[in-house]
Amino acid sequence: MKATLFIAAVLAVSTAPALAALPGDGERMAATCAGCHGTRGASPGTHIPVIGGQSSDYVKKTMKGYKEGTRAGGVMANLSKGYSDQQIDQITEAVASWKWQNSQNARKKGKIKISASGTEVCAGCHGAKGQGTPIGPHISGQAAGYLKEALSEYRSGRRTAAEMGMVKEMTDQDFDKLVKFYSQQK
C-alpha cells in the first residue's frame, strides 16, 4: 500500500508540468512603473530615466524622497504616496533586479573627448565609466535629457544632495560635455 502511494506520488511529481514562477508582490507593483519608464525599466524616453537595473539603494532613496517631499517631482510626487514604506522596498528591489539597458537617447552628435580629469570628480561615486557604485547611481547609458535636467536641478537647488555640490560652479557647456560623455558610455 505504502509502496503504491509512493509510486503514485513519484508519478504525479514527474508528470506534472513545471509551474511558472509567479511574479512576487514587488514585481507586480513595479509593473506599473513600466507604463512611464518602459518594460522592466528600459525607458524609451528622452527625459524619463532608465530605472531597470539601477542600484536599489538609490531607487529606494529616490522614491522615499518623493514620498516624503524631500525630492521635488511631478507624477512621482503623487504616485510614491500610494505605497507603504515596505511596499516601496519591494518595488525598488524588483526594479533593481531588472537588467540595465542603455537608453536609445544618447547625445549622438560627435564622440566626445573628455580628459580623464574631467570626469574624475564624478568617478568617485558613479564609477570610472558611470556604471554606478554602492554610493552613486548608474549614469552611463542614461537618457541624455534626464542627465541634463538632473544636473541643472542640482545647480538650481531644486534637487539637493551634498555630493553634487560641485555642479554649482559648472556652466551649461560643462553640463553638455558630461551629458554627452555619460549618455554615450556603453
Next chain:
Amino acid sequence: MKRREFIKQTGIGIGVLALWGPQVFSAHAGEILPKKGRRVVVAGGGFGGATAAKYLKLIDPKLDVVLVEQRERFISCPVSNMVIGGFKEMKDITMDYKVLARKYGIKIVNAQMTGLDATAHTIETSAGKIAYDRLIVSPGIDFMYENIPGMDPQAQALFPHAMKAGDQTVQLRRELVALVPGQNVIITIPEAPYRCPPGPYERACMIAHYLKQNKKGSRLIILDANEDVVSKGKLFKAAWKDYYEGIIDYRPDSTIKKVDVATRSIVTVAAEVQGGVINIIPDQKAGLLAFQSGLVPPKRRWVPVSALSFESPIHKDVHVIGDATDGEVIGSMPKSGFVASTMGKAVAASVVAMMSGREPLPPSLANTCYSMVNEREAIYVTGVFEFDARTKKMAGVKAAGGVSPERSERLGIQAEDWARSIWSDTLG
C-alpha cells in the same frame, strides 16, 4: 495564397507565426490553430489586451498566447487629440503588432471575435473557431446613439465621436481645416463614466488653439452633460482663460435633447446651437463584443468582473479588462489606457496562477495621464488603486491621487515620453 506560401512570403518560421489573417483561412470553416498545450486567448488588442498578451509571455514564456484583433494596426487614442489639433500626424500614433509576434511568440490572428461558447471553451472569429483554456476579453467601448433623438446613421457619419482613434480622428481634423472662418465648432460631452475623462477637454484645447490661429471669428461651444469639467477642471479652465478667452464657450449641464442634420443644429434644455463642425461624443457602454459574448447582465452597460481576478461571474474561465469593466462592481477608476494597461499586467499574473490551480494575486493598479493644453504645455492626473479585501473592490489611495500643481513645458516633454513608453510597454 496557401498557408505555406503565406508563411514563406512573410519570412516567418512555423514556430513564431504572425498575422494569421482571414485570407489564409477563408477556405477553412471550423477550427484554426488547433490547441496543443495550455493556451490563453486574448480578444481585443488595445492597451488592455495587448499588454495582457505580452505580460502573459513575460511571466510564462511556455504558455501558448493568441491575440485576436480585427485591426491590422494599433492606433493610439492618447495623443490622437494632437492629430486633431494639427500637431501630430496619424503615422505618429499608428503602430503594428509585429513585435509582439517576433519578440514574444504571440500568435496574432487578424480577425474579429464574433461569439463565445464558454462551455466548450471556444471563441468564434471571422477566421474560424479558436479553442482556449482561459480567455481574456478587452472589448473597449461602444456608443449609445439611441439616447440621442435624431442621431440616425446619417447623423452618426456627419458628426464623428473620434473617441476611437482612426478614421474619425482624420475626419474631424479634415473638417476643422475645411471650416469656414466665423462658423462655430461644437463638442458634446456625455455624462461620466466615459472613456478618457480628460480627453474631450484636451481636445477642446487643441481645437481652440487651431481656431485661434486659423479661423478668425470661429468659436468652440462645449455642451457638457456634466455639471462641471470631469477631470483636471481647474487646470483646464485656467488654460481656457489664459489662452482661449473668447474662443471657448463652456456650457455645463447641457445634455443633448435632439440633433438635426438638415440645420446642423443641436438642441439642449437651454438652447439651440449650430455648428460648422460637430463632434458628438455619445453616452458609452462596453464594446459590442461584451454584449455578443453574454458578459453584460440585462439592463447594464458595463461588464461585471471580480476585482481580484477580473473573472466574469457569468462565464467561468473568462476574464474581462479595460474600459468595459463596471466601476460599480470593481471600484471606480478612470477609463484610461494606463489603467487598462495595469489591468492587463494584473490579469496576466492571475491567469497564470489560476491555470495551475493557484490563487489569483491581488492587483496593483494605477493611472498616469497627461493632457496637452497647447502644443507645448501639459498637465497631469494620477491615481493608485489597491484591492480592499473587505469590500472586494479596488480603492483609490487618497494621497496618491491628484493633479499637477500647474501646467508647464517640462510636463509637455514628459507627456511625450509617457506616450513613447506606454506604446513600447504595450507593443514593443
